[in-house]
Amino acid sequence: MTTVTRSAAGPLRHLPLMLPVFLLALVIALIPVASSRFTDGLIRVDTPQFSLSHGDIPCADSGTTVTCTVQLAGKPLELISDVATFTGSCEATYGGERVSCRKSSDYGLVRPWLYLGPVAVPADVAADLRSDFPWYRDLIDLNWMAFGLILTGVLAVLATVGAVLWSRRPREVARLRTVRTLVTAAVAWALALVAQLLLGPEWRHDTAWAVLFIPHSVIVPVLLVVVWQWACGGEVTGTPGQRFRHGLIAFVATVPYTAWSLLLIGINAGVPD
Numbered sequence: 001m002t003t004v005t006r007s008a009a010g011p012l013r014h015l016p017l018m019l020p021v022f023l024l025a026l027v028i029a030l031i032p033v034a035s036s037r038f039t040d041g042l043i044r045v046d047t048p049q050f051s052l053s054h055g056d057i058p059c060a061d062s063g064t065t066v067t068c069t070v071q072l073a074g075k076p077l078e079l080i081s082d083v084a085t086f087t088g089s090c091e092a093t094y095g096g097e098r099v100s101c102r103k104s105s106d107y108g109l110v111r112p113w114l115y116l117g118p119v120a121v122p123a124d125v126a127a128d129l130r131s132d133f134p135w136y137r138d139l140i141d142l143n144w145m146a147f148g149l150i151l152t153g154v155l156a157v158l159a160t161v162g163a164v165l166w167s168r169r170p171r172e173v174a175r176l177r178t179v180r181t182l183v184t185a186a187v188a189w190a191l192a193l194v195a196q197l198l199l200g201p202e203w204r205h206d207t208a209w210a211v212l213f214i215p216h217s218v219i220v221p222v223l224l225v226v227v228w229q230w231a232c233g234g235e236v237t238g239t240p241g242q243r244f245r246h247g248l249i250a251f252v253a254t255v256p257y258t259a260w261s262l263l264l265i266g267i268n269a270g271v272p273d
Contacts, residue, residue, distance in 0.1 A: 010166060010169065010171065011162065011166045012162075012163065012166035012167050012171075012232050012236065012246070013174055013180060013229075013232045013233055015159060015162055015163060015166065015232060015250065016184050016188075016225055016228045016229040016232060016250075016253070017180070017183065017184045017187060017229065019155065019159065019188070019225065019253075019254060019257060019258065020184070020187045020188040020191050020225070020257075020261075021187065022155070023191055023258070023261050023262075023265070024187070024191055024194060026265065027191070027194060027195045027198055027199060027265055028198070030140075030199060030265070030269050031198055031199065033134075033136055033137075033140065034140070034199050034268075034269035034270055035054075035109065035110060035111070035140065035141065035269060035270030035271065035272075036110050036199055036200060036201050036268060036269050036270030037199070037270075038054045038110065038111050038270075039110070039111075039201075040059065040061040040066075040111070041054060041057055041058075041059035041061060041066055041068065041111065042054065042057050042059060042066060042068060042079070042081065042111060042112050042113065042114060043109060043110075043111045043112065043113045043141075043270075044057075044113050044114075044137065044141065045057060045070075045079065045113075045114045045115075045116060046113075046114070046115050046116070047115075047116045047117070047118065047119045048117070048118050049118065049119060049121065049126040049129075049130075050119075050121070050126045050129035050130050050133070051129070051130070051133050051137075052070060052129070052133070053133060053134055053137050054111075056070070056132075057070055057079075058070065059079075061083070063083070064082060064083060065080065065081070065082055065083070066079070066080070066081045066082070066083060066111075066112065067079070067080050068080075072094070072119070072121050072125060072129075073121050073122055073125045075094060075095035076093075076094070076095065077092070077093075077094045077099075077119065078092065078093045078094075079091070079092050079101070079114060080092075081101075081103070081112045081114060082112075083111070083112065084103075084112070085103070085104075085109040085110070085111065085112055085113075086103055086104060086105045086106065086107065086109065087103075088103065088112075089103075090102065090103055090112065090114050092114070092116050094119050094120060094121075095120075097120075099116050099117050099118075099119055100116065100117035101114055101115070101116050101117075102114070102115050103115070104272065106272030106273060107272065107273050108266075108267060108270060108271055108272050108273045109270060109272055110201055110270050113141075113272070140269065140271060141271070141272060144262075144266050144271040145266075145273075147262075148259065148262040148263065148266065149259075151258065151262065152254075152255060152258040152259045152262065155254055155258050156250075156251050156254045156255045156258070159250040159251065159253075159254040160247045160248075160250050160251040160254075161247070162250070163232075163243075163246040163247045163249070163250035164243050164244070164246060164247040167236050167238065167242065167243045167246040167247075168238050168243065169236070169238060170236055170237055170238045171235070171236040172235055173233065173234055173235045174232075174233040174234075176233075177230070177233030177234070178233075180229060180233055181226060181229045181230050181233060184225060184226065184229040185222065185225070185226045185229070188221075188222045188225045188226070188257065189212060189218070189222045190212075191261055192211045192212060192214075192217075192218050192261070192264050193208055193209065193211055193212055195261075195264055195265045195268050196208040196211050196264075196268050198268075199265065199268040199269045199270075200268040201270075204268075211264070216260075217260040217263065217264060218260070218264075220256070221253075221256045221257040221260050221261070222257070224252060224253040224256060224257060225253050225257050227249065227253065228249050228250060228252075228253035231245075231246065231249050232246070
């Protein structure tokens with residue numbers, strides 16, 4: 001016979017809400033480094049020896065042309081590019097000698113990203129530039145997809161294990177089951193809108209509300225999280241079968257919600273694709 005105990009809500013019933021809150025924290029952490037926030041200059045410059053990030057490339061932006069000069073080993077690296085992202089042209093010289101230049105062909109960029117040929121800087125200068133290059137730039141610019149897949153897997157495992165472990169102790173139906181479900185639904189649904197408003201370029205803000213009604217990437221994943229929250233608020237018997245069901249629901253809700261949320265966050269943050 002299973003005894004149902006009266007007790008506090010416990011971590012199981014907070015678990016579904018923790019997912020969108022964690023992703024919201026990720027959105028806030030991306031605000032100062034998202035490429036979409038760079039409204040002038042260049043996103044980055046890559047050469048075979050080193051890379052330069054947006055903050056290390058002083059530029060003058062006329063609105064149609066970007067002109068940048070970076071002093072390297074006592075010589076100027078001069079860059080000229082139109083403001084188009086993957087179309088148009090660019091030019092580069094180092095110490096007056098021409099260096100080959102081309103633009104990234106990736107979509108999603110809001111400012112140009114330049115690839116240069118070899119730049120004849122001393123090896124120690126190139127090493128210093130590599131060590132000074134922000135580690136998170138490659139994560140955002142080059143490895144966001146891999147990061148998203150790994151994070152989705154990690155969160156799915158944590159949610160599943162947490163749901164199984166935290167459903168061992170019998171509990172009665174939550175008194176605030178409906179309220180907690182509505183709060184989780186609101187936060188989970190709002191994440192897409194918040195990401196677009198905080199990370200996306202200003203020209204998207206006027207129609208940002210439309211993202212809330214994308215069926216496959218917002219509405220369906222949010223409904224899965226709502227179902228998960230409702231299930232967590234029901235009576236917990238602690239039986240192996242029910243614990244398995246809690247784990248399964250957690251996994252099924254976490255994977256699509258996290259994956260689609262990270263995709264939308266990446267798009268709004270200006271991650272190249």
